[in-house]
Amino acid sequence: MNPLKKVCVIGLGYIGLPTAAIAAQHGIQVHGVDVNPKVVETINKGEIHIIELGLEAVVKEGVEKGYFKASLTPTEADVYLIVVPTPFKGNHEPDISFVEAATRSILPSLKEGDTYIIESTSPVGTTEKMAELIFRARPELKNKIYIAYCPERVLPGNVLHELVYNDRSIGGIDEASTLKAIEFYKLFVKGELHKTNARTAEMCKLTENSSRDVQIAFANELSLICDKAxxxxxxxxxxxxxxxxxxxxxxxxxxxxxxxxxxxxxxxxxxxxxxxxxxxxxxxxxxxxxxxxxxxxxxxxxxxxxxxxxxxxxxxxxxxxxxxxxxxxxxxxxxxxxxxxxxxxxxxxxxxxxxxxxxxxxxxxxxxxxxxxxxxxxxxxxxxxxxxxxxxxxxxxxxxxxxx
Ligand SMILES: NC(=O)c1ccc[n+]([C@@H]2O[C@H](COP(=O)([O-])OP(=O)(O)OC[C@H]3O[C@@H](n4cnc5c(N)ncnc54)[C@H](O)[C@@H]3O)[C@@H](O)[C@H]2O)c1
The missing domain is CATH 3.40.50.720 (NAD(P)-binding Rossmann-like Domain)
Structure with a gap:
């Protein structure tokens, strides 16, 4: 076991579960949290509720070796990863209520020296907003915990490989937070870890997907023109x-x-x-x-x-x-x-x-x-x-x- 770290992964879906399982595979003690009791029950049996190549074996190994356990509530840890959904509302406005709820759920467990990282795809400024939320509730932790954003860019079907080998952009609300988050990902990521600030890291994820969208739109627009021509x-x-x-x-x-x-x-x-x-x-x-x-x-x-x-x-x-x-x-x-x-x-x-x-x-x-x-x-x-x-x-x- 990696004696340095105990990680609490909040949200055990397509991204949270493989991340938790890979961390456990690297000897990190992982406490996974999901609000869905069926998800928790399935994982604790060493099984999975999503389709992802090779994932079940890694989850099973983590659970059997005692490195990975799921539960409905968070526990004290050194690192907290927020990996909950960020859908949009009817008017295409981002809905960060899941990130807020997940953050509130760990407030009682946070202590000096902890690291809080959002992985959920989030609008620019979300990490700073969550920092405010945390410090409003726990003012004594100001400048005593590390807060960062690290987006995920894996391809479903190849998640286990890409989680480890993809490069990542990691941005904290301050330099110390960035470095602390990088220190954590170094435990299981072999891709390069690029240092930035929280707002740039948030925008980076949105930029990657917008870039694909714009390029596909160009091809789609051409197809409409060609149909007429x-x-x-x-x-x-x-x-x-x-x-x-x-x-x-x-x-x-x-x-x-x-x-x-x-x-x-x-x-x-x-x-x-x-x-x-x-x-x-x-x-x-x-x-x-x-x-x-x-x-x-x-x-x-x-x-x-x-x-x-x-x-x-x-x-x-x-x-x-x-x-x-x-x-x-x-x-x-x-x-x-x-x-x-x-x-x-x-x-x-x-x-x-x-x-x-x-x-x-x-x-x-x-x-x-x-x-x-x-x-x-x-x-x-x-x-x-x-x-x-x-x-x-x-x-x-x-x-x-x-x-x-
Ligand atoms: N799926 C992908 O390919 C992918 C890729 C890159 C980024 N992302 C981003 O990662 C984030 C997570 O996506 P996903 O596909 O894993 O979502 P998901 O819906 O598969 O899983 C999210 C899990 O979080 C749980 N949850 C919701 N609120 C919770 C709370 N307050 N506490 C604990 N658990 C809670 C849900 O029950 C669910 O099991 C999103 O922001 C998404 O945009 C997803």
Whole structure:
């Protein structure tokens, strides 16, 4: 065991749980906290409640060796990691109430010399706000504890590797806090640990995801232009990328997921006048999904006018990106919901990565491809890439399966 550190990880989800398990693997005594009793119960059995390659074995090992224990309440520790959700509210304003609640929950346990680190993706200024909250409740701790921000940038599916080998930007509310947080991450991170301040570290995470969003928006905007100009968007991007300094991303049915489709709003809501490109990129990517739904509806109407009967339409994919089972903020799901509002038409909904869905009745992709008159590719899942182009079908290829 690492005698120097006892860590309390607040929030045991997609990020908190692997972080806790990796820390325990490195001999750190980890006390994991989650408000969900089922999560706590599952982890204490050495099992996991999320899908992440290789994670269960690391959790099991930590629990069995006594380095990792989960509970509903925090305990005294040397380091506190806040890894709770930071969603947005209806008006796209960031909701930091989970970070606040997690911070309040550790107030009684904090003592001189402790380190408090936020990992949750947060709007600029959150770490300073939490420092104020802590010092209002515990004024005797002012200048006696270390407070820092360290964002997470792992890719789901490869989290165990990236947690250790990715570089990190770490920023404290003062130099001593930055150094103390770096000292902690050095215990299990092999990537480089870059020193900055809390506001820059917060903005760094938001910048990374906004950068992806803006680049995808550029590709999506080109796809709208090419549709009007009768130019094959896939060929165009392939050719433009032959330029040694051009690297355009691929367009799609929009942008989804819990990071890229969410985090840019944390900048736009705080700096609406300044963040024009970032705000418009969000609009373009949202509009692309709306446009795909309109295109699908028009194709259905045209089919009916031409053939005198309503078509069967296959909606191929619901996930927010290829080859995953995650539907959060998915543009494909949005499009499916929107086009299926025309109830008199019949639809076959396909998502090879999930077995069943509470709203959509799912159909096998081969069966749907054979039976439908109109095929709408919404996600570039690997299964779809094995299909052969059929001239007798109407194919709307928003995901670039055939690139025609
Ligand atoms: N999932 C990712 O790929 C990813 C990547 C980078 C950053 N992030 C950020 O990391 C943060 C956590 O994301 P996640 O995907 O792990 O979320 P998650 O929803 O998977 O897990 C969060 C956990 O926190 C628990 N929780 C909520 N409030 C709590 C409280 N007050 N005390 C204790 N537990 C509490 C929930 O029950 C849940 O189990 C978010 O800010 C997210 O934006 C996520």
């Amino acid at each position: 009768d130019i094959n968007i896939w060929e165009l991007i392939h050719l433009a990328n032959k330029h040694p300094r051009v690297n355009i991303l691929q367009p799609g049915a929009g942008v989804g997921g819990h990071c890229i489709a969410v985090d840019p709003y944390f900048i736009v809501s705080e700096y609406p006048r300044e963040s024009r490109i970032i705000g418009i990129a969000r609009e373009v990517n949202n509009y692309k999904a709306f446009w795909c739904a309109e295109k699908t509806r028009n194709a259905m109407l045209e089919f009916e006018l031409k053939h005198g009967y309503k078509p069967v339409t296959a909606l191929m994919g619901l996930a927010f990106k290829p080859d995953i089972d995650d539907l959060r903020e998915s543009p494909a799901k949005y499009i499916a919901n929107k086009v299926m509002q025309s109830e008199q038409n019949s639809f076959l909904v396909v998502e090879p990565n999930i077995k069943e869905h509470s709203v959509f009745k799912l159909t096998n992709y081969l069966e749907a491809y054979e039976k439908a008159d109109i095929i709408v590719f919404l996600v570039a899942h690997k299964e779809f890439k094995t299909l052969e182009y059929l001239d007798d079908k109407v194919i709307l290829d928003f995901a670039g399966i055939f690139r025609r």
